[in-house]
Amino acid sequence: MTKSPANSAATLKEWPLWEVFVRSKQGIEHKHCGSLHAADARQALQMARDVYTRRQEGVSIWVLPSAAITASDPQDKDMMFEPAVDKIYRHPTFFVIPDEVGHM
Amino acid sequence: MKTETSLALSDYVLHLADNALVLGQRNAEWCGHGPILEEDLALANNALDLIGQARLLYQYAAMLQGEGASEDALAYLRDASQYRNYTLLELPHSTALAPTARCERDYAVTIVRNFLYSALMVLVWEQLQVSRDEQLAAIGAKSLKEARYHLRHARDWLLRFGDGTAESHARAQAALDFLLPYTQEFWTATEVESAALASEIALDLASARPQWDMLVHDAVLEATLVLSPMHGFVPTGKLAVHSEHLGFLLAEMQSLARQHPGAVW
Numbered sequence: 570m571t572k573s574p575a576n577s578a579a580t581l582k583e584w585p586l587w588e589v590f591v592r593s594k595q596g597i598e599h600k601h602c603g604s605l606h607a608a609d610a611r612q613a614l615q616m617a618r619d620v621y622t623r624r625q626e627g628v629s630i631w632v633l634p635s636a637a638i639t640a641s642d643p644q645d646k647d648m649m650f651e652p653a654v655d656k657i658y659r660h661p662t663f664f665v666i667p668d669e670v671g672h673m
Numbered sequence: 674m675k676t677e678t679s680l681a682l683s684d685y686v687l688h689l690a691d692n693a694l695v696l697g698q699r700n701a702e703w704c705g706h707g708p709i710l711e712e713d714l715a716l717a718n719n720a721l722d723l724i725g726q727a728r729l730l731y732q733y734a735a736m737l738q739g740e741g742a743s744e745d746a747l748a749y750l751r752d753a754s755q756y757r758n759y760t761l762l763e764l765p766h767s768t769a770l771a772p773t774a775r776c777e778r779d780y781a782v783t784i785v786r787n788f789l790y791s792a793l794m795v796l797v798w799e800q801l802q803v804s805r806d807e808q809l810a811a812i813g814a815k816s817l818k819e820a821r822y823h824l825r826h827a828r829d830w831l832l833r834f835g836d837g838t839a840e841s842h843a844r845a846q847a848a849l850d851f852l853l854p855y856t857q858e859f860w861t862a863t864e865v866e867s868a869a870l871a872s873e874i875a876l877d878l879a880s881a882r883p884q885w886d887m888l889v890h891d892a893v894l895e896a897t898l899v900l901s902p903m904h905g906f907v908p909t910g911k912l913a914v915h916s917e918h919l920g921f922l923l924a925e926m927q928s929l930a931r932q933h934p935g936a937v938w
Contacts, residue, residue: 605711608833615829616711619718 586635587613589620591627599631607632681868682806683737684757685875687747688865688911689797690730691758694748695919696790697723698926699762700783708780715826719787722819729812749930753919757865760910761786761855763919768844768851774921781834781844785852788827792888793859793881794820800876809874828892835896846898853901858908859885865911 584606590599602621607613613632622630641649653659701720707713731744766783767776798820801813834845860882862870869875893900908916930936 606709607711612829612833615826616715619715620711623714623718 584608587617587632588635588638589613589617590631590633591617591621592629593626594628599629602626604635610634678868678872679737681865681872682874683734684865685869686730686734686737686809688757690727690734690747691756692762692790693723693730694727695756695758695922696762696786697721697727698922699764699766700787702766702774703778703783706778712780716783719823719826722816722823726812726816726819729815733808733812745930749927753915753923754913756915756919756923757911757913758919759790759855759858760908760916761852761858762790763910763916763922764852764855765918768847772918774918774925779844779848780830781841781848782852784827784830784834785845785848787823788831788892789852789856789889791820791823791827792885792892793856795824795888796881796884797876797878800881804874804876805872806874824888831892831898832896835893835898842897845896849893849898850901854903854905855908857903858910861907863911 586604587607587610588604589602591602592599605613605616605620607616610632614630617630617632621627697720700716700723703713703716704720705713707716727748728744731747735742735744735747764782764786765772765774765776766778766780767773768779768782769776795817798813798817801809802817804810804813831845834841836842860878862878866875866878870877890900910916910919
């Protein structure tokens with residue numbers, strides 16, 4: 570067990586938050602499916618198993634500390650994403666995909 | 674006319690089934706009352722695994738008994754004096770001297786019991802999955818995976834409790850001291866077990882004991898707890914002579930089936 574500065578009531582009440590990613594089947598990417606509180610990574614993994622894969626949702630789980638995620642600011646949404654809206658030429662929709670290529 | 678072997682086998686299967694059902698029922702008592710949401714779900718998962726094992730075993734026992742026996746009748750219409758589960762599994766979640774199911778539940782008792790039992794069952798299912806009896810082998814193979822997870826879950830919490838706060842350490846130690854003597858029942862062979870062993874259906878529990886001792890010893894050591902020597906009264910649950918707690922557990926579990934005999938969804 571980790572000999573962290575645990576054991577204080579405050580620490581126990583403040584289990585860090587973890588983000589849970591589940592791969593639904595081999596070959597598919599892990600998808601974010603929720604978050605949970607846990608004392609450490611191993612416990613987070615175990616809890617994720619019990620909370621998020623009870624109905625055969627997954628074959629693999631990742632957990633990572635929510636604090637490790639750097640997210641874009643919702644207030645920057647216009648500046649960040651609006652400029653892309655009218656640039657449809659960035660979508661490769663003008664190409665005809667040969668049948669033999671199949672799904673792309 | 675049933676042969677003696679198939680009757681001995683059905684008694685042995687009932688012992689396994691009753692173990693799973695009674696502990697499943699106890700663990701299900703945490704549903705909606707878990708210490709944290711994730712553990713609430715974990716214990717409900719565990720209970721459903723155990724009840725699933727019990728169903729397969731009761732179906733098999735009913736088939737062996739024939740003459741109109743059914744899984745529902747075996748689970749819901751037998752009394753405490755016919756149940757063959759280990760006494761350990763029927764105890765309330767409490768270390769109080771005279772506990773009742775209404776005592777404040779102590780999660781340490783739940784965890785320590787699940788640990789002691791799943792450490793045994795991992796060994797039992799490992800052996801049974803190669804049993805000469807095909808049905809038991811199939812049930813063993815399925816249940817082994819579940820038991821391995823139950824063991825990991827309980828062992829992990831045992832370590833966290835033992836090596837956690839002063840309070841969690843004290844509770845885990847008290848639960849261990851309270852429950853450990855009940856495990857003596859694991860190692861006394863009944864006639865039913867001896868018969869199953871003689872017909873090469875079941876395993877020789879005595880041969881599993883060193884492994885169980887090691888599993889328990891290692892975890893307890895890692896959890897900074899101590900194993901007290903076992904002595905005194907050896908419980909007789911698997912001989913169908915139980916503590917006072919099983920009757921209450923069954924009364925609650927069977928109430929619906931007994932009030933509405935033969936009811937279906």
